[in-house]
Amino acid sequence: MKTRLLLVDDHAVVRSGLRMLLENEGDVEIIGEAGTAAEALASAADLKPDVILMDIGLPDKSGIEATREIKAQFPAVAIVALTIHEDEEYFFKMLEAGASGYVPKRAAPEELLTAIRAAAHGEVYLYPSMAKLLVRDFLVSEPTDKNLSSRKDLTDREHEVLTHLAEGENNEEIAKALVISPKTVARHRENIMHKLNLHSRAELVRYAIRKGIIKA
Amino acid sequence: MKTRLLLVDDHAVVRSGLRMLLENEGDVEIIGEAGTAAEALASAADLKPDVILMDIGLPDKSGIEATREIKAQFPAVAIVALTIHEDEEYFFKMLEAGASGYVPKRAAPEELLTAIRAAAHGEVYLYPSMAKLLVRDFLVSEPTDKNLSSRKDLTDREHEVLTHLAEGENNEEIAKALVISPKTVARHRENIMHKLNLHSRAELVRYAIRKGIIKA
DNA sequence: ATCAGCATGGGGTATTCACCCCATATAAAT
DNA sequence: ATTTATATGGGGTGAATACCCCATGCTGAT
DSSP states (O other): OOEEEEEEOSOHHHHHHHHHHHHTSTTEEEEEEESSHHHHHHHHHHHOOSEEEEOSOOSSSOHHHHHHHHHHHOTTSEEEEEESOOSHHHHHHHHHHTOSEEEETTSOHHHHHHHHHHHHTTOOEEOHHHHHHHHHHHHHHSTTOOOOSOOOSOOHHHHHHHHHHHTTOOHHHHHHHHTSOHHHHHHHHHHHHHHHTOOSHHHHHHHHHHTTSSOO | OOEEEEEEOSOHHHHHHHHHHHHTSTTEEEEEEESSHHHHHHHHHHHOOSEEEEOSOOSSSOHHHHHHHHHHHOTTSEEEEEESOOSHHHHHHHHHHTOSEEEETTSOHHHHHHHHHHHHTTOOEEOHHHHHHHHHHHHHHOTTSOOOTTOOSOOHHHHHHHHHHHTTOOHHHHHHHHTSOHHHHHHHHHHHHHHHTOOSHHHHHHHHHHTTSSOO
16 A cells, blocks of 8 residues: 655645655655645645645745644644754644654655655654754753753853843842842843844743743 | 764674674774673773663663663763663653664664664654654643643633733734734733732743743 | 623823943953 | 953833723623
């Protein structure tokens, strides 16, 4: 029994390349292609594929959204993300959306095939660089470990200020605690935010908790 | 530069087989073998391997314990579990112990090599059936779905608003998301703060993370 | 029928925040 | 010796926040 596959990518050339690559394998049959999320949803309904190979960058809506919608309507279909994105955010969101695999486009063809086969068997293939992120998440969300490192470019003073910021103190309170001017606290806060690419105290709190700088 | 590998398994035959299998590859060099956890620890200290292939069932103590001890002393070495066990408990414990990969003994030789190479590059290879378990853990520990427990006096709507607040969104963004006026968002926020006796968005974020309403 | 709770919003105000400008002093790095 | 990074602070601006006032519907329980 061949795995019935639906290709979703907005570039026809990419789809053709994948078709060439995958149809050489005996156990994969490409039953359809889609260039947009809407087409993907329609094709999923029509063709009932076993596995969908899903790009994230689609013209109408993201492959993440498309995955979420397809999985909501057809939970049985396994969806493998094939994308240029290798950052944690897309990866985790794709998992939450229900993906059964995540493969960067730079991966070797065999890895894509492994992912498709794993998905067809109800299992999950994660590219090693992605698996690493998930394990890291697993470890930090485990109450066992102590988060010693992972503190970026922050100076000692900035780190100290961040601790107070994350506790919910305002500039004046922090200034009093550190015996400096509120203006200096504000300055440190600006530098911290710039370094970490955060833009509000709420985000600072989350960051600090995630990094184990303070306890929730 | 070849990957310097240490084999740990209590069966000499298995070690020999692995040696045959792996030394055929150009990029792997087996620099030692160990049949017990104690030998493994000693060899790790002596040989400073890049990667250790670790069985879990060892005569003196478990490969999980051995992994934990080796990682404590030599954090740089990457340890790949190669075992007959495919249940969640061993798998998760091995991850907590610091493993960079998990491969069942029934896996194909190429998968073992993939795992070794990933580990040598600081990444993580998880066999698909194991990756599935980790993703499932990720999803259940995700507070994205309705966290109906542990929520005190908050109404459904307030709880919904709190979720967005804790994500760091401002009133306008939340209003857009919930299709209500920013003024209503502000009203809900006031009620939430009053009910919980909190007085800033930063405190709301902490509260939400502590209660598991959002993930840090 | 009334009342409490909930969700919805409009107004206002003082404070804080986020983000710019600027400067000075010290210490480490080149 | 000059640059670079760090820590310190002052000024200013527009936006957002935290906290009040008020009101209108709608539900469900008494």
